[in-house]
Amino acid sequence: MKKVAGFGLISLLLLSALSQAQTKSPALYRLKTKESSVTERRFRKILGDNYDGQDQNRRDYEDDRKRRRRRQTTGLNDETGPDYARPTHLIEMGLRFAPHLDLNTADGSGSYLGFRNNGAGMRFSVGPTLDYYFFKDRYAFSTGLWYTVKRSGFQMPGTFGQSRFNPNLxxxxxxxxxxxxxxxxxxxxxxxDIAPGVRLYVQTGGLLSLKLAEKAQDKARNGLYLAESGGDRRQYGFGDIELLLGTGVQYKLNRNNALNLGISYQRGLLNVARGRELVSKNRVVSIDLGFQF
Incomplete structure (x- = not known):
């Protein structure tokens, strides 16, 4: 009896070991894997490729990993946009220097009859600028304080300011x-960006101009200066309101500095001449050179 019982116990142990060996065998594992893949294909055919949401999650993960890898290789970070470098500060300061061409109008009547403009002349404008970005880093409120010298010139009849009429003057x-x-x-x-680090901009708005001084040129032959009590009387008003329209490009030197190159047109709206019978308005075309920091 003891031999029979021992033989039975050994048989049970062998059967258990054989069963475990069969379960762990590669052939059986491949069979179960094959059945699992067949079942998965059936689910995909009936419910679609993304039947359990895992494919979409996997694609999202791969896309996010590619984006991170692209940022690391190109040196970009979250402060950059898809097609332009975002400003590093909400407010950017700068300096502007603008040589410009002045063309004033002239329309006289009465004692100013025969007045017309006297060509064009070069003058300049200089001063600080300030840009405040208020929407999507594409739109900025732009202001500043500019010291500007303008030229105003007239041609007039030789009899202007003379007490006696002499047509031969x-x-x-x-x-x-x-x-x-x-x-x-x-x-x-x-x-x-129209090129690496280069952005095109358009500027529009107005200018409030306060006159600081007026100075006659070539006083010995300046007809308006001599005719009006030797220059004791002011010939121009206190200021002007102008429309401004400009365009240009901004070139980023680095994260904090940029160069601006543009062209702008200023159109005066007010009559700057004090004489009631003389109407003169400013017209300015300038080249804008700027450095932002």
């Missing part, structure tokens, strides 16, 4: 330098 000329303090109230609209 040669024509006279008059040129004044007008010094203004200008406050721009404008908006800049930035486009995408």
């Amino acid at each position: 040669p024509e006279q000329e008059s040129t004044y330098n007008l010094q203004y303090l200008q406050l721009p109230v404008t908006v800049k609209l930035f486009a995408n």
